[in-house]
Amino acid sequence: MHLFQPFQQDVSAIQIPERFTFPFYYEPHKLSLIAAQKLQHYLEHQTDFEHNFGLDAMQKGMVIGKMFGVLVVQNNEGVLGYLWAFSGKLADKNHHHYFVPTVFDMLEEKGFFKKEETILNEYNAKIATKENSKDYSNCKVSLNTIKLQAEKEIKDFKQHIKQAKKQRELQRNNALLEQSSEAFETLQKTLIESSQKESIQLKKVTQYWKERIERATHELNTFEDALLQLKEERRQKSAALQQQLFEHYAFLNQYGNSKSLAEIFKGTPPAGAGECAAPKLLHYAFQHQLKPVALAEFWWGQSPKSEVRKHQQFYPACTGKCEPILAHMLEGIPLEDNPFQINTTNGKELEIVYEDDYLVVVNKPSEFLSVPGKQVTDSVYTRMKHQYPNATGPLVVHRLDMSTSGLLLVAKSSEVHKKLQSQFIKRQIKKRYVALLDGILSEEEGFIDLPLRVDLDNRPNQLVCYEYGKPAQTKWEVIKRYDNKTLVYFYPITGRTHQLRVHAAHPLGLNTPIVGDDLYGTKALRLHLHAESITFQHPVSKKMMTINIDADF
Template identity: 50%
Template sequence: MQIIDPCFTRFKSSIDSYNLPERFTFPFYYQPHPLCLLAAEELQVSLDQKKALQHDFSQSGKMFGVLLVENAQGELGYLSGFSGKLADNNDLTHFVPPVDDSINTEFFKVEQKVINDLNAQLALLEANPGIEVKQRVLAELTSVANNDFSQLQSQNSAQKKARKAQRNLAATSLSDAELTLLKDKLAKESVADKNELKYLKLSWQEKLLKAQQGVDTLLDVIVSIKEQRSLLSNSLQQKLFEQYRFLNIKLEEKNLTDLFIDTAFHHKYGVPPAGAGDCAAPKLLQYAFKAGLKPIALAEFWWGKSPKSEVRQHKNFYTACIGKCQPILTHMLSGMLIDDNPLLKSLSEDKNVEIIYEDDVMAVINKPSELLSVPGKSISDCVHSRMKLLFPKASGPLIVHRLDMSTSGLMVIALTKQAHKNLQQQFIKRTVEKRYVALLSGCPKQLVDNEEGLISLPLAGDFDDRPRQMVCFETGKEAETKWQRIAFEQQGEQTLTRIHLYPKTGRTHQLRVHCAHHLGFNTPIVGDDLYGAKANRLHLHAEMLKLNHPTTNEAMAFTVAAKF
């Protein structure tokens, strides 16, 4: 008798013409397999039709995933999953369940009830009007005490100055005996002033201590309950982390705490990131391993309204996040044949760096796409290493500014320490003029209605998904990009837009995010594999550079056309 798996979905259309991948998807950089694209299309049709999900995707979008799997009978199908919850529910029919459901177990409910009871106690205690009354009395007494103390100090200071004047006058007008008597009298007055200040201070200290004790009596109970709640919350959280146990194909288990123990996040905060383990990819793999299904390929896509900060567009595919998913998926995929990580391989070894200009103190080059500006973690081939070979007698750091690995175009190289300092100051003071040309993967309305404009969106690194950047109005750094529309271009049935971009600031991925983010053009640059879709290359090129010569101060301008 065949067991019916409620999460295993058979393809609605024929898949006989499709070839299976030889290896499983490398989840942090991939192009969706054709069968995953088909599965995603079928799921998206279902999402359009499913009103029972009770989630308004026009208000908040969600990441979904499909996992191509093979069952025990050798039949191909797919699993569907989503990250986090939908309409405050994390276990919906036909979608894989969460990795752990401890929040619905008895131990969680019992311990959570204790924490909830403490929260209720705190709410009552913190609402006590007596706290505000006593705090106000303490503040008023403190103000009066400070005023009295200040007045007496001013009075004593004036009296001290008068006594000094008396001594100076008496030294020239009194006899020695009279002067001795006067000094003794003035010394006693000085002691009396100091004692008066001391007794005033002691008097107010006693009154303020009594008022502070009245406040502390009420607040200490609150502090004690908060400490108790914190201990219980941390204990419960740790239990939940230990309950989150992830399998791999060999059915080896590791819990969330163990998986994150050596990560930078755990070293900084002492716990795994919030939401770790609740993303679509870990949920899909966990279900497959438990159900005895063989994972074949994976793909994840965004559905619905774009989020406030990250670049996520409706129906676009995205890789798994580094911060939350890398430690988990590294364990879950161990023992499987995985696609090679393309980020570990240099894609520019056969590409030459063109020298546009050269003299004794500087050079200007045309960097090819996919060549790093400086060495990476696993790739040493870069502009810096090539310049060291090309200019062996050069002194100083050589690199004055950088271009993204995928961006081609003009870079200035300093051949002396003095030239490096001068050129770097020009970039810091923003006197260098830069112009980029980009090809957008669509025709945004903003560019149809206007020929030029300005995008101002502050940027911050996405801690959970480096190297991606996100728009953040709270912690982001100022980022401004002036733009000019050049032309609309037709490629088959698609209309693309060619534009000039003039970055006022030089934030990481600034131009790419300003184009792709929904508050910018909402249209990624063609070939943007981080914020859009992969193509033969990123269609972004630094085509113009204006600066002053570092020794002669002569104005210099360089241009090099894009090869797209």
């Protein structure tokens, strides 16, 4: 229980939350903020471990930013305190003073994982020894040399046969003109016998080299079969160890019920599942009969190259790895409302900016879905379907993020929808967004080219990924600067999910998130991103049209 830290300051005036933090979208509770401030103060001044978070340019070692978590808890005596945790390993260790341990310690010297890992390393050594052995190398060289020799000798002999055939044909033609029929017949027999002998000799040469290649191949296969056997044994050992790990990696809930990774994910969990701070904190709390009160996780250090992570910024738990685990661990604990199930469109109207017989342009409010979601169905699509019951086709031609406001094209027929969408595909439609950035940009304009893909462990967030990402380009220019903010225009060339939000916030982009960006920056009353202008060719009249609508910020 030495990891339980009572609050050192008087927190009696702070009301204890009635429901536990909804871990996937939250505002840190006052008690969580105090616990997080204590942890951050410790990280700034500690000398217990050496880890390069990327905050000190003079510090050596690989830069690795880290997610930390705090869990406010109450013990059996009703005393409030908190626990600390880090995600993954810290300074290459699972155990540090003041931090709760990992749920299952793979680094424990006497544990089964280390023992089996030693056996796997022995297999790796055996495989490496065989692959690098001189005899194995000689077998490969010998087989290759024999194949080259065989190819050359057979080719040369075939060329000899070809020349001999021409010579016999010349002899035959000359003899036909100069010799008697009896002499010609004798020569003809001689020439045929010569051709037959050469054919037989070619078969013998071919058979000779075939046998030599087979012997050399058999010698090489002896080595490669042994290698394949070792690799298969290693694969089976590794798979068995992984399954054993999944079964031993088990998490408690408030009822004392334990579930393993294998049970939770019904098979193979994603890499790193269970290593995040939240599951560690809750598991330790349930082990020691501590009641969870509030949770918060924050990033400490330099941002990774692919993700957007800001130093000291609070972040929700990841969905891919943590959501299934926390569903078990938080069973029976009253949670704050899930904001993803709240219909934020209540009381909001869709302003029609332009309308004719073929299409509509609406001004979508922020926090309003373009199309129905899994939890909330109210959207631009459903509103338009209700308003235009005779309309055909998908109606909504393109989409805006739920948090983004601005202009959306709606087609009243499938034919018009197809023509407008074709303009999007051909990048003939031009859009301009206005955004308020949380900081001052030093340059006046620029171009951002950062390919994006979805974060499989934390949907719907996007990652910068040069290997698997789709191209994403944005032009931008500054409108004005004020109050440590920068108002900009964005001109997206492509239309990837969260493109402008990531391009603004990412260190390789503008490194200045949009005000109110709850995914890549700091939450506010709204995301200050607005689709202000759209230019397209009318699908019927062929007239070029530009529609504008000012932002409300």
